[in-house]
Every structure is written in structure tokens, then in C-alpha cells.
Amino acid sequence: MFEFDITANDDSGARCGRFHTPHGILETPVFAPVGTAATVKALQPRDLRELGASLVLSNTYHLYLRPGDTLVRDLGGLHQFMQWDGPLLTDSGGFQVFSLSQTRKIDQDGVTFRSHIDGSAHRFTPESSIAIQENLGADIIMAFDECPPPNDYDYVKQSLTRTHPWLERCQAAKQRSDQALFGIVQGGIFRDLREESAAFMAPLDLPGYAIGGLAVGESKAEMYRVLEWLQPVLPRHKPRYLMGVGAPEDLVNAVLRGIDIFDCVLPTRLARHGTALVRGGKLNLRNRQFERDERPLSEDSPIAQYSRAYLRHLVKANEILAHVLLSLHNVGFLLDLMTEMRQAIRDNRLRAFAADFLVEYPEPQEQE
């Protein structure tokens, strides 16, 4: 279980792989839609399968608070609960503790925080995060880490003195053998800290390695640079997971730099905010230019039977169907992009594919 076979290499450094999980094989590079509260908002598992999704991410923090991880366990685990029989991944709750909780207190042992739902007090430690994730029962579980602001060298350096021991504690606390524990490399935008973090984790022989703390405010150029630094120092024969990244141009640029797994709320969040991802950018369907536009979003969209004018109407009227249709479109768009990239890698022409795909996107700026 959890073998990672590399099945194709591209001159760029990108690779295709097969990651074996108890609920099926992931063909990488793969994009995972996010199902925070045990649902990819607006979509059923049936829709996800038809769109070609293979991996779904769900959130430890959210499920712990509501409905509770022990309830999910008692009802047969997360796969059974949400009726998704493919591979699942849960994050550790670390990120949400930092991004959603108003008041939180970090110490060497863990984090005390308040629920964003009712203000009640809670505490996560590496041990409790693993226990919750074992109750949920995803195929891939994540180490409890701290996601620090990426530009503050002293803080990021000190943060590693928590994240690294926490990873070892996660390993020690883990009991189930049917779940793969991934470590999360931190280190902000600093080369020495990133290399230090990767060097610490590589010998732990984890089934996979995530890159955290990116796409949190630094520039795209800085993010890509971090990926290039990590490329030679992460174990080659293990999947590499870039957490929270899902802008189309970022997916392409990260696959070029050796990333195998992605997750992101972007396609479903943009959908709920009325924006459609299309080749070369995105369409804000609130814009008046679509008022009488009878064309589909794109010819190959899973919702190509609907006009932009109709979708604009649904968005402006805040109709539920707008969320459903645009979620189908945006998730489908990213999954199709991943499929195209896997084929390009097999054909050893990813650089050409990327150059063609990225020509319509703006160049990454040093500071944004």
C-alpha cells in the first residue's frame, strides 16, 4: 500500500505516477477538489466522478467542530458518511486554526483556539489531530503543522522548531496502517529554511511530502522559486503535494517543477462568486458584457448547453443553480487541465504544452 510508481518522466522534471491507496489508485499529477464539510460544495460524488475527479480533500478542523469526528467514525467513517468511495485526504486542521480562528495561542505542545462557529475553546496537538484524522478515516492524512507568514525570517525559523517535532509526534501517535501520513515542508520564502525543513523530513521515509505555507500572500515568482529549490532535495520516489494551490497557471508551473498533487478551493469558491475559469483567464459573469451572450463558457464545458447570458442571470439572481453549474464547469476545467498535462508528460512535451497554455496568462511579477 501507498507505493508511488513513476510511470513517465518529462524533460522538464515533471512526472506521471500512480499512488496506491486503499480506495484506488491516483494517477498523478492530480488535482483534488476541496470538500470542507464532507461535501464539495454544490456537487454530488456522482458529479465528481463524471468530471473525472479521483481525490477529494476534506477538513479536519471543520469536521471536528461539526458534526464531530467521533460521530463520523460511528457512522462508518468519512467515505461512508459522504458516499465518496474514492481516495480521500484530510488536512490536519493546522491551517484553519491559523486562518479562521480569531484568538489562538501557540506553544511548543500545540495550539489553543476558539471555534469560528460558536466561540467555544478547543485545543489541537499533533496527537489530537492524528486521533481526529484516524476517526475520519481518509486515505491520506496530514501532519499537524504551523503555517507562518512567509516573509518573516525569524518567525518562520522559529516556527520550524515546532513544526518539525510535531511531525515526529504525529508519526509516533499514528496507529492505523491504512492511512498514509504526509509531512509538510515549511520555511516561507527562504531557501535555507526550506532546505532545512526538507532535509529534516526526507530521512523520515514518509509516504509523501507536502509543501505548505505557499500561496498565502507571497508573489508567484517567489512561490515558483521555492518549488525549484525543493525539487532536488525532496525524495524523488515519493509524491509531492503542493497545498492550497489551484490557479490554472500555478498548476502548470508547479507540475513543470515536479509537483504531483494539488488541492484548492479556487474552482468552487470562484463558482459561488460568479466567476468561470476559462483558457487564458476567467470570466466574471456579473459583467454586463454577458447580458446577451448566447455562447457557452467553452465548447468542451460540461455545461456547454447553457449560454453565458443564462449563467449571468442565475448569478445575478443568486440562484442555487448558478453555484451548481459553475462548480461543475470550474472543477471540470481544472481536472481536464490535469488530464492534458498527464498526457503531455507521457508524450514528453510538457514544456511545449505549458508554453502554449501560459501564453495568455500574465507573467508572474516579483512583488504583487
Added chain:
RNA sequence: GCGGGUGUAGCGUAGCGGUUAACGCGUCUGGUUGUGGCCCAGAAGACCGUGGGUUCGAAUCCCACCACUCGCC
């Protein structure tokens, strides 16, 4: 018919003698990367019901008219 009240941006309102008439919603345009159906930033939009008067100066005070509204015949 009599008496009272109200007319300010598409809608709801604030301002009640003193720069360039304000706010919310809506509209328009950006933003959204390990998810609060949000949120943030910017823009357009007003013969202040109509006509007259008082005043250095009127959305603001006075008169008439019109419209809406409440009460009473």
C-alpha cells in the same frame, strides 16, 4: 370636502439657513489559492416634486400648485 403627514440617486433613508448634498441596498468594474454562499477595493448615478417668494446665501424658511399617505366626514 376638511385636517395632518411625506415628497432628496433605481429602492429605502440622512441632512432642516452656510464649502463640492451623505449613508445602506441595488447597478458597474477589479480582487479572491490547505473554503464562512462571504468579504475587500474602486466607479457611475440627484434640475433635493413643480412654480414663485424671503435672504448675501435655500434641499432646508414662506406661499401656491401637484402627487402620495393617514384620519375625519
